[in-house]
Amino acid sequence: MSNLNEENSIQGKVLTAIKEGKLVMKPKWHFVLKTVMHILVAVILFFALIYLISFIGLVAREKELFKLLNLNPRELYLLMTSIPWIIVILSIFLLFTFYKLVKEYAFIYKKPLVYSLSGIIFLVVLIGAIIQILDVNFRFARFGEGPRVPVLGPMHKYYRGDMDKRPMMKFRDDRRGMMPPRELESPFLK
Amino acid sequence: MEQSKKIETKTDKEIVLQIKKGDHDLFSEIVSRYEPKLRRYARKFLFKYNDVDDLVQDVFIKVYINLQSFDDDREFSPWIYRIAHNTYVNALKKKLTDRIFSTDFFDFDTFLPHTGEAERADKESDRELIKKELDHHLDSIDAKYREILILYFYEDMDYKEIAQVLGIPISTVGVRIKRGKDKLKELLSNNNFIYE
Numbered sequence: 001m002s003n004l005n006e007e008n009s010i011q012g013k014v015l016t017a018i019k020e021g022k023l024v025m026k027p028k029w030h031f032v033l034k035t036v037m038h039i040l041v042a043v044i045l046f047f048a049l050i051y052l053i054s055f056i057g058l059v060a061r062e063k064e065l066f067k068l069l070n071l072n073p074r075e076l077y078l079l080m081t082s083i084p085w086i087i088v089i090l091s092i093f094l095l096f097t098f099y100k101l102v103k104e105y106a107f108i109y110k111k112p113l114v115y116s117l118s119g120i121i122f123l124v125v126l127i128g129a130i131i132q133i134l135d136v137n138f139r140f141a142r143f144g145e146g147p148r149v150p151v152l153g154p155m156h157k158y159y160r161g162d163m164d165k166r167p168m169m170k171f172r173d174d175r176r177g178m179m180p181p182r183e184l185e186s187p188f189l190k
Numbered sequence: 191m192e193q194s195k196k197i198e199t200k201t202d203k204e205i206v207l208q209i210k211k212g213d214h215d216l217f218s219e220i221v222s223r224y225e226p227k228l229r230r231y232a233r234k235f236l237f238k239y240n241d242v243d244d245l246v247q248d249v250f251i252k253v254y255i256n257l258q259s260f261d262d263d264r265e266f267s268p269w270i271y272r273i274a275h276n277t278y279v280n281a282l283k284k285k286l287t288d289r290i291f292s293t294d295f296f297d298f299d300t301f302l303p304h305t306g307e308a309e310r311a312d313k314e315s316d317r318e319l320i321k322k323e324l325d326h327h328l329d330s331i332d333a334k335y336r337e338i339l340i341l342y343f344y345e346d347m348d349y350k351e352i353a354q355v356l357g358i359p360i361s362t363v364g365v366r367i368k369r370g371k372d373k374l375k376e377l378l379s380n381n382n383f384i385y386e
Contacts, residue, residue: 010247011221014254018214023254025214031259109357 038101045098046124052091053128054141059084059159061138084159095120202266210257220270221250227345228274234340235278237329238285245281249274268354271345275337275355282333317343320374327377335370342367 017023059082060066068079099120102108108116131140144152145160197205197219209216228249232242239245252273260269321343328336341347341355349363356363 010225010243010250011218013247014221014250015215015218017251018217018254023251025210025257026255026259028258031256104357106354110353110359112359112361 038104042098042101045094045101049091049094049098049124050128050131051140051143052087052094053124054131054135054138055155055159056084056087056091057128057132058138058141059087062160087155087159095124203262206257206260206266207262210260217254220253224270225250228270231271231274231340231345232278234325234328234344235333235337236281239281245277246274249277252277265351265354268347268351271341271347271351271355272357278337320371323378324374327374330377331370331373335366335373338363338366339370339374 014023063082065079065082068075068082070076095117099108099117102120103116111119135141142156145156146153147157197216200219202220202223205216205219209220225246228246229242232239232245236242236245249270253270256273260266324331324339324343328340331339338352338356341352347355349360349367352363353360
């Protein structure tokens with residue numbers, strides 16, 4: 001009777017499963033590989049984030065968006081339509097995904113969310129700024145520009161190309177006088 | 191007899207290290223040490239849940255499967271409680287009988303830094319009184335505060351350990367304990383019972 005109770009106890013059931021080989025401990029390399037993959041994905045996400053931010057910087061420079069920062073309604077309208085909003089939203093999404101990924105680590109979750117998020121944003125901005133300083137010709141941000149590059153190619157063409165060619169612009173009456181793209185070096189964008 | 195005596199004097203970490211090296215029978219010692227604690231934690235946290243034994247068993251299965259991921263430089267207790275916490279919260283989510291507390295991205299308790307909620311030792315008599323009253327009012331306290339009160343008062347964990355179990359900042363632990371106690375006070379005062 002006592003043996004039966006022992007077998008039916010949690011301890012008994014778990015030990016029986018271990019002895020019968022139904023319960024197997026995952027090997028150490030499984031966790032090492034998992035951690036490596038985790039870090040790899042985090043690094044890729046981080047650089048994708050910096051790439052998108054650099055891309056926004058490149059669009060802002062080419063379209064001279066900073067010159068539109070005044071209260072003139074027409075220029076404000078131009079500014080709002082020229083900002084690559086989808087890329088901005090995608091960057092924010094990547095930022096939160098990156099945070100969620102690194103949140104498992106004690107050095108992140110121990111800090112209040114506002115601190116850890118600010119830290120990540122600071123790091124992204126800092127590395128982005130360093131790249132901006134070192135990479136004068138925006139080679140990093142230009143990565144993927146080309147007619148045959150999937151996703152990135154059309155993204156470059158859409159945001160850096162002629163605004164009049166955007167599908168959304170076709171139906172606008174005030175598109176006359178819309179800023180032409182600043183001297184485009186790449187013929188692909190024309 | 192001598193062998194069992196030796197095992198009893200060993201720390202959790204020492205036992206885990208031996209299990210990791212291949213002495214799988216020693217896992218029974220881990221089960222016997224933590225089963226009552228994890229069962230109590232589950233019963234109090236998931237008071238509406240009927241299959242507590244199955245959940246506790248699930249916890250031990252997960253612990254065994256993932257034992258190689260345990261970092262030997264850390265304490266074992268918060269690690270096993272973290273697995274229990276995740277298992278119990280998932281069970282709550284599946285049942286949907288309780289207000290699910292935010293383990294998701296935006297939890298305002300963890301959003302801003304909190305000050306002035308440093309750990310302080312409650313008097314032993316106060317702790318006993320709170321434990322007794324908590325038992326009667328657990329079902330009226332949100333899961334978010336209920337769990338932290340259980341870990342603090344019943345499992346006798348300090349703020350640092352609770353922070354590790356729940357994966358939240360230490361200052362947030364203090365805030366939640368305070369809010370949980372305030373809620374308990376409110377419930378007690380509604381029942382014309384006053385405690386300081």
